[in-house]
C-alpha cells in the first residue's frame with residue numbers, strides 16, 4: 047500500500063511535464079486568463095484544412111459512409127403523429143467505418159499526427175469505440191498502440207460491451223491494460239506515457255475533434271444532393287461532447303443552418319465513478335453520466351483544454367430511457383434491416399420523438415450508427431442487467447428507473463424524449479468556470495465574452511448568472 051502511494055505520488059508530481067511532452071502540442075500558448083483561452087486558435091493550430099482532413103481520412107479508409115433515408119421508420123412515426131406532422135428521418139451509417147463507428151474519424155487524425163511528429167506509438171484511455179478505432183488506425187500506420195480501459199468492478203465482473211472492446215483492440219494488435227473502476231486509470235496512463243514516450247491520443251485533442259468535422263460536412267452535402275437542402279435538424283448522441291462539437295462545426299463550415307440536437311440516455315442517479323453502479327447500467331457511453339458533466343465542464347478531460355465544447359453548439363439536449371433505446375434498436379433492425387449498436391440508436395430514439403413534433407417537410411438526420419455484436423448487443427445487455435438484479439419488463443417507459451428498472455415500451459408512440467433545461471446547464475457551466483478560476487477571482491470583460499461564446503449565450507446572460515451565484 048505504502049509502495050503504491052509513493053509510486054502514485056511521484057508520478058502525479060511529474061504530471062505536467064509528462065503530459066506536455068505526450069500531447070504533441072503546447073496548450074499554454076492559448077491561455078488568456080484563469081477562465082478564457084483562444085479556442086479557435088487552438089482548433090486551428092494543427093493547420094489542416096477541412097479538405098486536407100478529408101484527404102487524410104480517405105487515405106486511411108475512413109468516412110464516405112452511406113446516408114440512408116429511413117422510410118419505414120418515418121411512416122411509423124407518421125402513423126401516430128398529428129396530421130401534417132412527422133419529419134423525414136435519415137441516418138448516416140457510420141458503422142460502415144473500419145472499426146465500426148464515427149470514432150475512426152477522430153482516430154485517423156490522432157494517428158496521422160503521431161506519425162507526422164515521429165512518435166513510435168500511441169496511448170489512449172478509453173473503454174469504448176475510440177480504443178478500437180485508434181488500435182485499427184495504428185495497425186494500418188504501423189504504430190504501436192496501448193489502450194487503457196476501466197473494464198471491471200471490484201468483483202472483477204466486466205461490463206460485456208467493454209470486454210468485447212478489449213477483444214477487438216487486441217484483435218488488431220493493440221496491447222490492452224484492463225483496470226477496475228477508480229482513479230488509477232490516469233495514473234497508469236501517465237506511467238505508460240513516461241515509460242514509452244508515445245503520443246497521448248486523447249479523445250479531446252483539437253486534431254481528433256476536427257476529424258469529426260468531415261462527418262457534418264459530408265452529411266450536409268449528401269442531404270443537399272438527396273433533398274435539395276441541408277437537413278433542418280441533426281441529432282447527435284452525446285457523451286464527452288466531441289460528436290456534437292465536430293459535427294456542428296462541419297455543418298457550419300459548409301454553410302448549413304441546421305438545428306443541433308444532442309441526445310443522451312438518462313442515467314440520472316447513477317454515479318460513473320461508483321464501483322457498485324458500474325455494472326448497473328446497460329450503456330457504457332452516450333449517457334447523461336458523461337453528457338451533463340462534460341457539457342457543463344469540458345476541461346475535466348485528459349488535456350489542459352478540451353476541444354469538445356458542446357454547449358457552444360447545441361440548440362437542444364434531449365434524454366431518452368434505456369428501454370426506449372432497446373425498443374428502437376429492434377425497430378431499426380426489423381423495419382429497416384439495420385441491426386446497429388446502442389450509441390447511434392440513442393440519437394435514433396430521440397429523433398423518432400423529435401420527428402413526431404416536426405412538420406412533414408422537416409428533415410432529421412441521425413448522424414451516426416455504430417456496429418453491434420457480442421457484449422454490445424441489446425439482448426446480451428438485457429441478460430446482463432437481469433443478472434445484476436435490474437428488473438426488465440414491458441410497459442410505460444416513464445416508469446424507468448436507472449439502475450433498477452428497464453421498461454421496454456409496448457408501442458412506438460410511448461417513446462417520448464425529455465427536454466433538458468439548457469439554462470440550468472449554463473448556470474452549472476458558469477459555476478464550474480468560477481470555481482476553477484479560484485476563490486475571489488473576478489471575471490474580466492474578456493472572461494464574460496469567452497463564457498458567452500462557450501455557452502452560446504451573451505455576456506449579459508453570463509453576468510446575470512454570475513450575480514445570481516454570488517447572491518447564493
Ligand SMILES: Cc1ncc(COP(=O)(O)O)c(C=O)c1O
Nearest residue numbers: 175285286287288289331389416
Ligand atoms: C458510437 C458512439 N456514438 C457517440 C458517442 C458520443 O460521442 P462524444 O463522447 O464525442 O459525445 C460515442 C462515444 O463514446 C460513441 O462511441
